Amino acid sequence: MNYIASHRHILISLMFLFCTLGIWEWGSQPPEATKALSEYELLMGGADQKARVPPPSAIFERAFEELSDPFYDAGPNDKGIGIQLAYSLYRVLMGFFLAALIAIPIGFVIGMFPIMHKALNPYIQILKPISPLAWMPLALFIIKDSEVSAIFVIFICSIWPMLINTAFGVADVRKDWINVARTHELSNLRTAFTVILPAAAPTILTGMRISIGIAWLVIVAAEMLVGGTGIGYYVWNEWNNLDLTSVIFSILMIGLVGMLLDLVLSSVSRWVQYKE
Amino acid sequence: MNKNYYVKVENLAKRFPGESKGKDLTVFENCNFGIEKGEFVCIIGHSGCGKSTILNILAGLDQATDGYIFMNDKEVSGPSLERGVVFQNYSLLPWLTTLKNVTFGVRARFPQWSKERVIEHSMKFLELVGLKDSAHRKPSELSGGMRQRVSIARAFATQPKLLLLDEPFGALDALTRGMIQEELLKIWEETKQTVFMITHDVDEAILLADRVLLMTNGPYARVAESVTISIPRPRERSSVIHYPGFYQIRNHLVDFLVSRSKELSGAINTDSNIQSINTSAAPKEIDPIVDAMDVKSQKPDTQEQVRSA
Numbered sequence: 001m002n003y004i005a006s007h008r009h010i011l012i013s014l015m016f017l018f019c020t021l022g023i024w025e026w027g028s029q030p031p032e033a034t035k036a037l038s039e040y041e042l043l044m045g046g047a048d049q050k051a052r053v054p055p056p057s058a059i060f061e062r063a064f065e066e067l068s069d070p071f072y073d074a075g076p077n078d079k080g081i082g083i084q085l086a087y088s089l090y091r092v093l094m095g096f097f098l099a100a101l102i103a104i105p106i107g108f109v110i111g112m113f114p115i116m117h118k119a120l121n122p123y124i125q126i127l128k129p130i131s132p133l134a135w136m137p138l139a140l141f142i143i144k145d146s147e148v149s150a151i152f153v154i155f156i157c158s159i160w161p162m163l164i165n166t167a168f169g170v171a172d173v174r175k176d177w178i179n180v181a182r183t184h185e186l187s188n189l190r191t192a193f194t195v196i197l198p199a200a201a202p203t204i205l206t207g208m209r210i211s212i213g214i215a216w217l218v219i220v221a222a223e224m225l226v227g228g229t230g231i232g233y234y235v236w237n238e239w240n241n242l243d244l245t246s247v248i249f250s251i252l253m254i255g256l257v258g259m260l261l262d263l264v265l266s267s268v269s270r271w272v273q274y275k276e
Numbered sequence: 277m278n279k280n281y282y283v284k285v286e287n288l289a290k291r292f293p294g295e296s297k298g299k300d301l302t303v304f305e306n307c308n309f310g311i312e313k314g315e316f317v318c319i320i321g322h323s324g325c326g327k328s329t330i331l332n333i334l335a336g337l338d339q340a341t342d343g344y345i346f347m348n349d350k351e352v353s354g355p356s357l358e359r360g361v362v363f364q365n366y367s368l369l370p371w372l373t374t375l376k377n378v379t380f381g382v383r384a385r386f387p388q389w390s391k392e393r394v395i396e397h398s399m400k401f402l403e404l405v406g407l408k409d410s411a412h413r414k415p416s417e418l419s420g421g422m423r424q425r426v427s428i429a430r431a432f433a434t435q436p437k438l439l440l441l442d443e444p445f446g447a448l449d450a451l452t453r454g455m456i457q458e459e460l461l462k463i464w465e466e467t468k469q470t471v472f473m474i475t476h477d478v479d480e481a482i483l484l485a486d487r488v489l490l491m492t493n494g495p496y497a498r499v500a501e502s503v504t505i506s507i508p509r510p511r512e513r514s515s516v517i518h519y520p521g522f523y524q525i526r527n528h529l530v531d532f533l534v535s536r537s538k539e540l541s542g543a544i545n546t547d548s549n550i551q552s553i554n555t556s557a558a559p560k561e562i563d564p565i566v567d568a569m570d571v572k573s574q575k576p577d578t579q580e581q582v583r584s585a
Contacts, residue, residue, distance in 0.1 A: 176367040179337055182355040184384035184434070194380070198371045274371035275416035 021056045028055040054245040062245045063252070077237065079229070081250065085257055087229040091147075091222075092215045092261075095154025099211065103159045104204065107166025108192065111200070117167065124163065132157035132218050136225055146226040153222045158211035165207025169200030198272070205269035212265055216258045231257075281310025282470060283334075283438060288343035290329050303329060304497035305342065308558050309489055311438070316464060316471045318481040319499075320529065321491030322537060327474045331442050334472060335361045347438060357385050360436030364443045366423040368415040368430075375411040378402060378430045385434040401433040402426070404463050421452035425459065432463055441473035445480065454513055457483060465510060478529045482507070483516055489559065490532045492541035500540045502559040503528060506566070521565035528564040 030052065070082030110117045132153045139149040173196050181191040223232025231254055238246035289305035304326040311317050321327050332338035334345060336355035345352040347359075360381075368377045378398040386394065402408050405425040415423050424444055431439055444460075445453040457480060464471060464484075475481050481488045482505055490501040507519050516522060 176363055176365060177369060179355075179361070179363070180367050180369065182337060183335055183357075183359070183361045184381055185355065185357045186384060195369065198369070201371075272371075275414070276370045 024053075025055045025057060028052050051242075051244075054248065058245050059248050059252075062249050066246075066249060076228070079234075081231075081234070081253060084229065084231045084234040084250075085253060088219050088223060088231040089257070091150050091230065092154055092212070092219050095151045096158045096208075096212055096215050098151070099155045099159040100162055100208065103162035103207075104166050107163045107204075107207075108170050108196070110163070110167040111170025111172075112192075112196070114171075117171070124160070128160045128164075133221055133225065136222065140226075146228065150219070150222045150226050150230075154215045154219060157218045158215045161210035161214065162204070162207040165210070166200065166204045169203025169207075170196055172203070173199040198274075201272035202269060202274070205265065205272055209262060209265045209269065212261050213258070216254075216261055220254060282313040282315075282348060283311040283472070284344075284346040285309050285330075285334075286344045286346070288330065288333065288345065289341050290326055290333070290338075291341040302496050303494050304491070306498050307343065309499050309502060311470060311472055313470055314468045316473070316484055316486050317489060318473050318475050318485035318487075319489040319491060320475060320478065320481055320533065321497065322493050322533065325491045325494040325497035325537075327491060328442055331361075331440050331472065331474055334438070335359055335440050337361075357434060358437045360431040360434050360439050362424075362427050362431045362439070362441045362444045364446050366415070366420075366427045368423055368426055370415050373412050373414055374407060374418070374426050375399070375402065377415070377426055378433050381430040381434040398429075398433055401429040401463075404432070404466070405429045405459055419452075421448050421456060424448065424456060428456075428460060428463070432467060432469065435467070435469075437470065439469045439471045441471065443474045443476065446476065453477075453480070458513060460484065461511065478526060478533070481505075481529065482522065482525055483511055483513060488529060490529070490537070492537050494541070497541060499559045500536070501532065502561050504561070504563040506563055524564040528562070 066081045070080045072078075072080040073083060106120075110120055135153055135156050136149060139152045140146065143149050143152060177195050177199055178191070181195045186194065219230065220232035220235065223230035224236045227233050227236075231250060235247055235250050235254075238244075238250065285307055287305075288307040290303045291300040291305075292303065294300050303324075307330065309317075319327050319330070329338055333340045334352065336352060336359065352359075369380065372380060375395070375398060378401060379394050382389070382394045382398050386397075389397070399408065399411065402411055405428055407422060407425055407429065410418060410422060415426065418426070424447075428444065431441075445456060448456065461484060463469075473484065475484075485505050488503045488505060489499050490503060491497050492500045503525065505525060507516060507521065507525075
């Protein structure tokens with residue numbers, strides 16, 4: 001009884017799922033042919049002249065097909081969904097960690113020295129609102145490599161939330177804790193690592209979580225532009241192939257992977273969280 | 277300052293730049309006092325007289341506008357492990373366990389010690405404050421009293437030459453406060469630390485201190501009196517109030533806080549008086565019990581005489 005009561009939300013979730021899928025399935029059935037198909041109509045794939053959004057059943061079928069062999073590679077235009085996702089993940093993680101490598105130390109400096117905050121703040125404010133894709137032409141021209149340019153775009157979009165959150169978290173460390181470090185004669189470096197870093201870690205992790213979310217949003221658009229590989233390219237390619245079933249399937253995969261990335265970071269952030 | 281104190285505070289002053297140019301806001305000035313080695317000194321005064329500022333300057337966390345502090349004949353400048361601080365709000369690092377909070381201090385103090393020795397030493401002090409069983413809990417899982425005990429254990433474990441306590445029991449309820457006061461006494465008697473403590477609580481000061489410094493009201497506050505508490509040790513909360521001189525001391529302290537803290541601070545405010553204050557800057561040394569006996573032997577009427585004397 002208790003078990004059921006505490007899991008009622010699952011029931012409601014499933015209800016929503018089945019209702020939505022049911023309406024979708026029912027709404028996307030082709031009308032029944034009223035007369036026998038001509039040979040031409042049969043060749044064109046049925047009686048219906050109007051293209052329709054594929055029903056969920058078709059998408060499940062495609063998902064099963066794709067996921068049962070996710071890593072096949074049959075040439076540049078036909079790779080498994082696993083390979084495409086792996087390319088995207090590689091770019092996202094690469095750009096993200098490069099950004100972390102730069103943003104966290106700079107954020108530390110900005111947070112620790114108010115003068116640096118004042119000096120750098122105008123640049124941050126003006127660079128932050130630029131859409132990462134706006135950098136793409138410049139990146140392609142300077143770097144001359146579409147692969148690296150995509151990573152650069154991820155880098156530039158994930159740097160800001162981490163930078164700002166780190167600076168904020170570091171500047172906001174309780175004065176008492178700094179005083180504890182001072183009365184224990186800790187060097188600046190040791191204070192930074194043993195007091196400021198753990199104190200600011202939850203705020204920094206929040207910044208990282210925002211960053212990876214944005215990075216995953218941006219990679220799809222970036223790969224649509226640079227092409228070649230990746231889940232963004234895959235979506236666009238399937239659209240060009242007029243294969244809406246694959247488009248919807250890959251949309252779902254993008255959501256799934258994005259959720260997993262967030263889950264990983266949220267479990268890391270739980271690990272550094274502390275209660276006062 | 278003729279006596280050779282272990283800690284010497286000379287003509288200490290703290291001023292803040294005034295809002296309108298020219299006139300500075302003087303919190304306190306001409307503060308002179310000393311602390312002997314192994315002595316437990318409490319300082320009492322109304323809010324705003326600069327007690328905490330004095331403590332922070334002693335700790336090296338704040339800077340004086342004027343004057344000097346010497347410890348062991350060396351001038352105090354900047355924070356040092358020789359001076360341990362217990363803050364009012366405990367200041368434990370919330371991401372570390374109780375034990376790690378203590379080893380944090382011990383490791384900073386004795387970097388050459390092995391890991392086992394650091395832990396053993398820290399556990400010893402946790403045991404002294406009765407928190408051996410809570411060694412692996414986080415501060416957020418402890419009550420206010422327990423947190424302050426950890427903070428005290430951390431400060432004593434680093435074995436500083438001077439221990440500074442900034443109203444350590446201010447945030448605790450009366451029952452817990454009483455218990456920790458006795459624990460503090462116990463550790464202090466065991467370690468013979470030199471302690472300088474801020475308090476608002478007259479009874480706490482009498483129970484703990486060898487000497488109580490009394491500060492006049494700010495601005496222009498100063499240390500006006502140094503009252504010796506000659507109640508023999510070891511003291512206990514329950515028995516100390518039955519000591520014959522207890523109320524003499526208590527009345528003297530309360531009387532200072534109620535009336536003299538105001539009167540004496542007014543005197544220093546006028547320009548003509550500043551010179552004369554400078555020459556008699558050392559606090560007046562008072563032992564209410566002895567004074568009361570002196571007066572008693574001359575005249576039967578006691579209390580009023582002590583005050584006007």
